[in-house]
Amino acid sequence: MDSETIFYKSPLGILEIRGEGDYISAVLFTNSWKGNKLDEEAIHFTTPELPCIKNCVQQLNEYFDGSRRNFELKLKQSGTxxxxxxxxxxxxxxxxxxxxxxxxxxxxxxxxxxxxxxxxxxxxxxxxxxxxxxxxxxxxxxxxxxxxxxxxxxxxxxxxxxxxxxxxxx
Structure with a gap:
């Protein structure tokens, strides 16, 4: 299964977006979630390759510009x-x-x-x-x-x- 991690500049700071196959598995604020801190100056921004991440970025852009209320993405995270x-x-x-x-x-x-x-x-x-x-x-x-x-x-x-x-x- 293909997987990819990209960084996305949001109005709230940098988000780390992870995709696995057709699923989004994480959207995390890089400087706060679970104590992880990344040097934002050292982050390399790339164009997503996985379709699920491309769709996620597009839908996040729409969410932040106020035109999207619901996300239409396949999500998968591990938990009880x-x-x-x-x-x-x-x-x-x-x-x-x-x-x-x-x-x-x-x-x-x-x-x-x-x-x-x-x-x-x-x-x-x-x-x-x-x-x-x-x-x-x-x-x-x-x-x-x-x-x-x-x-x-x-x-x-x-x-x-x-x-x-x-x-x-x-």
Whole structure:
């Protein structure tokens, strides 16, 4: 199976995008996820070769310019059955809207799994495409985002701006 990793300049900093075959397997902020830090001056930007990464870059461009609300990409990340369930529920959160960790745990049928839901959120390696940034505290506070809270705030404000009147909790 072919695999490829590229770096993408986004309005929020450099993203590392990984593809395997037809699937996107990671979209990570290079200077924050899991403590990995890259020297942004040393990054070599290349044109993607894998069709899945070409499509991902195109769709991210559209997302950032406000013309795309949903991603149409095949995604694959390793995780437990519980993590997969949480990540699938994240994809169902509509663009421009937020929910609480409690609401998310209820949606997956386990109201007592709030902390585990938060941990699964934190282990999401496909930022933006699997929109863990749309999950907030029950009191409306921005909490927990592997890409740093300022990015979470930016993403939520960006989506609210382009949601055309859709109400948000934020």
């Amino acid at each position: 059955a519980f993590q997969q369930q949480v990540w699938a529920a994240l994809i169902d959160i509509p663009y421009g809207q937020t929910i609480s960790y409690l609401t998310l745990s209820k949606r997956i049928g386990n109201v007592k799994a709030i902390r585990a839901v938060g941990t699964a959120n934190g282990n999401n390696a496909i930022s933006i495409l699997v929109p863990c940034h749309r999950v907030i505290g029950s009191n409306g506070d921005l909490i927990g985002y592997g890409g740093d809270l300022w990015r979470k705030k930016w993403l939520l404000e960006h989506e609210a701006k382009h949601a055309n009147g859709v109400q948000t909790l934020f």
